[in-house]
Amino acid sequence: MLKVLKFGGTSVGTLDRIQNVANIIKKIKDEGHDVIAIVSAMSGETNKLLDYAGYYSKTPKLDEIDMLLSSGERVTSALLSIALNEMGYKAMSMSGRQAGIVTDNAHTKARIESIDTTEMKKSIKDGNIIIVAGFQGIAQDTLRVSTLGRGGSDLTAVAIAGAIEADVCEIYTDVDGIYTTDPRIEPKAKKLDKISYDEMLELASLGAKVLQNRSVEMAKKLNVNLVSRSSFTPEVEGTLITKEENIMEKPVVSGIALDKNQIRVGMYGVTDRPGIASAIFTALADANINVDMIVQTRGLDGTTDLDFTIPTTDFEICKKVMEQFKAQAKNIDYNESICKVSIVGVGMKSHTGVASKAFTAMANENINIRIISTSEIKISMIVDEKYAELAVRALHEAYHLDK
Amino acid sequence: MLKVLKFGGTSVGTLDRIQNVANIIKKIKDEGHDVIAIVSAMSGETNKLLDYAGYYSKTPKLDEIDMLLSSGERVTSALLSIALNEMGYKAMSMSGRQAGIVTDNAHTKARIESIDTTEMKKSIKDGNIIIVAGFQGIAQDTLRVSTLGRGGSDLTAVAIAGAIEADVCEIYTDVDGIYTTDPRIEPKAKKLDKISYDEMLELASLGAKVLQNRSVEMAKKLNVNLVSRSSFTPEVEGTLITKEENIMEKPVVSGIALDKNQIRVGMYGVTDRPGIASAIFTALADANINVDMIVQTRGLDGTTDLDFTIPTTDFEICKKVMEQFKAQAKNIDYNESICKVSIVGVGMKSHTGVASKAFTAMANENINIRIISTSEIKISMIVDEKYAELAVRALHEAYHLDK
Numbered sequence: 001m002l003k004v005l006k007f008g009g010t011s012v013g014t015l016d017r018i019q020n021v022a023n024i025i026k027k028i029k030d031e032g033h034d035v036i037a038i039v040s041a042m043s044g045e046t047n048k049l050l051d052y053a054g055y056y057s058k059t060p061k062l063d064e065i066d067m068l069l070s071s072g073e074r075v076t077s078a079l080l081s082i083a084l085n086e087m088g089y090k091a092m093s094m095s096g097r098q099a100g101i102v103t104d105n106a107h108t109k110a111r112i113e114s115i116d117t118t119e120m121k122k123s124i125k126d127g128n129i130i131i132v133a134g135f136q137g138i139a140q141d142t143l144r145v146s147t148l149g150r151g152g153s154d155l156t157a158v159a160i161a162g163a164i165e166a167d168v169c170e171i172y173t174d175v176d177g178i179y180t181t182d183p184r185i186e187p188k189a190k191k192l193d194k195i196s197y198d199e200m201l202e203l204a205s206l207g208a209k210v211l212q213n214r215s216v217e218m219a220k221k222l223n224v225n226l227v228s229r230s231s232f233t234p235e236v237e238g239t240l241i242t243k244e245e246n247i248m249e250k251p252v253v254s255g256i257a258l259d260k261n262q263i264r265v266g267m268y269g270v271t272d273r274p275g276i277a278s279a280i281f282t283a284l285a286d287a288n289i290n291v292d293m294i295v296q297t298r299g300l301d302g303t304t305d306l307d308f309t310i311p312t313t314d315f316e317i318c319k320k321v322m323e324q325f326k327a328q329a330k331n332i333d334y335n336e337s338i339c340k341v342s343i344v345g346v347g348m349k350s351h352t353g354v355a356s357k358a359f360t361a362m363a364n365e366n367i368n369i370r371i372i373s374t375s376e377i378k379i380s381m382i383v384d385e386k387y388a389e390l391a392v393r394a395l396h397e398a399y400h401l402d403k
Numbered sequence: 404m405l406k407v408l409k410f411g412g413t414s415v416g417t418l419d420r421i422q423n424v425a426n427i428i429k430k431i432k433d434e435g436h437d438v439i440a441i442v443s444a445m446s447g448e449t450n451k452l453l454d455y456a457g458y459y460s461k462t463p464k465l466d467e468i469d470m471l472l473s474s475g476e477r478v479t480s481a482l483l484s485i486a487l488n489e490m491g492y493k494a495m496s497m498s499g500r501q502a503g504i505v506t507d508n509a510h511t512k513a514r515i516e517s518i519d520t521t522e523m524k525k526s527i528k529d530g531n532i533i534i535v536a537g538f539q540g541i542a543q544d545t546l547r548v549s550t551l552g553r554g555g556s557d558l559t560a561v562a563i564a565g566a567i568e569a570d571v572c573e574i575y576t577d578v579d580g581i582y583t584t585d586p587r588i589e590p591k592a593k594k595l596d597k598i599s600y601d602e603m604l605e606l607a608s609l610g611a612k613v614l615q616n617r618s619v620e621m622a623k624k625l626n627v628n629l630v631s632r633s634s635f636t637p638e639v640e641g642t643l644i645t646k647e648e649n650i651m652e653k654p655v656v657s658g659i660a661l662d663k664n665q666i667r668v669g670m671y672g673v674t675d676r677p678g679i680a681s682a683i684f685t686a687l688a689d690a691n692i693n694v695d696m697i698v699q700t701r702g703l704d705g706t707t708d709l710d711f712t713i714p715t716t717d718f719e720i721c722k723k724v725m726e727q728f729k730a731q732a733k734n735i736d737y738n739e740s741i742c743k744v745s746i747v748g749v750g751m752k753s754h755t756g757v758a759s760k761a762f763t764a765m766a767n768e769n770i771n772i773r774i775i776s777t778s779e780i781k782i783s784m785i786v787d788e789k790y791a792e793l794a795v796r797a798l799h800e801a802y803h804l805d806k
Contacts, residue, residue: 015455015458015459018459019458019459022459049478052418052478052482053481053482053485055418055422056418056421056422056425056482056485056486056489057485057486057488057489060485060488060489061484061485061488063495064481064484064485064488064495064496065481065485067477067480067481067484067496067498068477068478068481068482068485070477071474071475071477071478072474074470074471074473074474074477075452075455075471075474077470078456078467078468078470078471079455079456079459079471081464081467081470082456082459082460082463082464082467082468082471083459083460085460085463085464085467086459086460086463092466093467093470095470095548097500098546098547143501144501145498
């Protein structure tokens with residue numbers, strides 16, 4: 001098999017841990033597989049370099065930031081290659097350019113435009129383990145080094161796996177897979193063997209931080225079998241993220257996610273005339289505010305109540321935007337003490353009674369549900385933040401996820 | 404004018420000092436000059452990275468060492484560019500590759516094969532100050548990053564200055580020029596305004612550590628006007644190293660150099676048959692030992708005495724090589740307590756009595772000269788190490804170099 005492996009900043013955080021990664025690669029190579037490993041900068045390195053830049057400028061030129069930051073991954077790739085060569089394995093480091101990665105010209109948040117796999121294929125044919133400096137490519141117009149932004153090394157791995165048609169793309173972090181819920185909240189949480197791209201996307205956007213949405217989306221698009229596993233316990237199998245058709249037995253519910261970084265915005269007694277909701281949400285969208293759940297209810301006096309949630313990070317800007325709609329409502333208030341609990345599972349599509357089971361579980365614990373929204377494979381509920389953990393545990397039990 | 408500037412590791416050793424370099428460049432730019440600056444890694448960075456590599460291997464692959472080390476200069480170039488942009492100047496960092504530097508494939512000690520100045524010329528035309536990451540290029544066959552070895556950033560600067568036909572190449576260190584001798588030994592030493600390439604080559608190889616021979620040789624070959632000056636006192640003019648024709652008034656003696664890293668090898672009572680000296684020096688050359696001064700004297704009994712000097716660093720290997728010639732001599736001994744004092748000056752070519760003045764000065768101080776060797780512009784003498792400083796001061800005075 002051709003395996004693409006990705007090791008994040010924590011996995012390569014010290015010289016010792018880079019040696020540990022070399023040992024993991026050795027084992028996989030010994031099993032007869034070809035290996036392309038993508039590495040991040042040693043943890044702390046990127047922030048150190050950003051601090052350096054901050055010494056000179058609050059708004060450094062982005063192409064220079066890319067020149068600066070891209071050095072971190074290069075160092076790790078060279079060190080890992082040196083370690084593997086010392087162990088008697090042929091290894092070769094490659095910068096993004098050498099690996100054939102061409103991006104658009106949006107420095108610090110570039111998108112991969114194409115990958116020319118010629119050099120990598122040649123190097124693998126020569127018997128090399130390839131170590132690619134993650135997070136970087138060259139900008140198509142200027143040929144200057146570019147970086148891919150947050151989660152860029154994951155993206156590099158998935159994109160390479162797709163371009164070179166690897167059998168699997170394993171993302172190594174300090175977590176050994178995807179769990180039915182956060183084990184720090186529910187110790188009975190179980191690691192999943194498999195999960196579909198769509199479920200993973202819902203879980204990732206809902207606060208499970210193991211994989212970034214951009215990478216999962218790309219894996220889905222390129223049909224890359226993604227594995228989330230740990231470099232600290234490489235003997236543990238991890239979780240396969242794959243297309244739904246590859247999952248024989250589809251559980252009704254795969255996981256429960258919790259997101260505390262939500263604020264509920266309430267707008268009460270809104271004059272009910274056409275276009276008012278549209279005006280509000282257009283203004284919020286123009287301010288780049290990511291509005292999540294929206295509920296509109298009509299009051300008895302002909303006015304309307306509007307409830308919606310936004311990420312905590314958008315709070316200040318949202319308040320500014322809402323100022324202009326003050327005259328249109330009797331009252332606008334903000335509630336920071338709420339959270340979003342979500343149930344995700346592809347099996348929902350073909351099973352009934354999934355939602356009612358959730359509402360019953362909440363009712364049994366006297367938890368009041370303030371907003372509900374559903375998609376084909378997800379049910380989200382806004383509840384008071386003080387019930388966050390209790391709600392997760394109740395739902396985890398209601399769907400027997402510990403079994 | 405188009406000025407190529409080079410700032411070494413000490414000059415960019417801290418964030419503060421990089422800002423200082425930005426100020427120097429700003430001033431030159433404000434005077435109306437175009438600027439290409441070549442930078443080294445921040446001092447200590449290269450050694451840190453080598454230590455990292457040493458954690459994994461005593462004999463790391465050289466192409467990986469290049470991938471590793473080349474990151475240091477990239478960081479400095481990006482930071483300096485960020486600082487200049489913040490000050491309102493258009494600046495652009497370039498890796499060796501972007502600057503068009505192609506080398507041979509001898510990783511860690513590559514030689515520059517060619518420089519394609521197209522990108523640099525374009526960037527200067529666009530009004531940019533160019534900041535080139537020194538010490539690196541790409542290997543012509545593999546297109547992998549390569550480094551130029553010790554003094555590589557100086558070489559980058561000189562080679563770029565030659566290729567782009569710059570008016571001057573200023574090498575900034577922590578020393579403000581070339582002195583008639585080491586001011587720590589002779590406080591009356593005077594900074595030279597100008598010195599010829601050949602004199603500089605003699606002084607560099609004799610222990611004046613400001614400029615590396617490789618760079619001066621290349622400057623001579625490419626006819627680049629080189630200036631040695633300090634980034635800590637940029638208001639001081641420095642020393643111009645140029646071709647002899649550009650120096651109107653040629654001093655008889657330009658400087659006195661001292662080299663304590665010499666060992667004298669004495670081989671006494673060598674059977675005087677043809678080919679014996681050849682055999683010895685061939686064996687030493689094969690072991691890459693840089694034999695410097697050689698004196699052969701014939702004894703009364705038909706045997707020969709052979710004296711020569713080697714650098715201290717080659718002592719152990721030299722002893723091993725000499726083992727095989729033990730049978731051919733009555734005695735072989737080594738003297739570590741010697742040093743080489745040299746007088747350099749292009750004016751010697753046309754003046755007589757220069758050597759005798761040196762011998763007189765030595766005799767006046769009762770310093771015994773053990774070996775003498777001369778070239779067209781140099782007189783070197785081996786004396787006991789305890790006389791080193793005294794010899795330098797006596798010669799400095801004899802040639803009135805403090806005037």
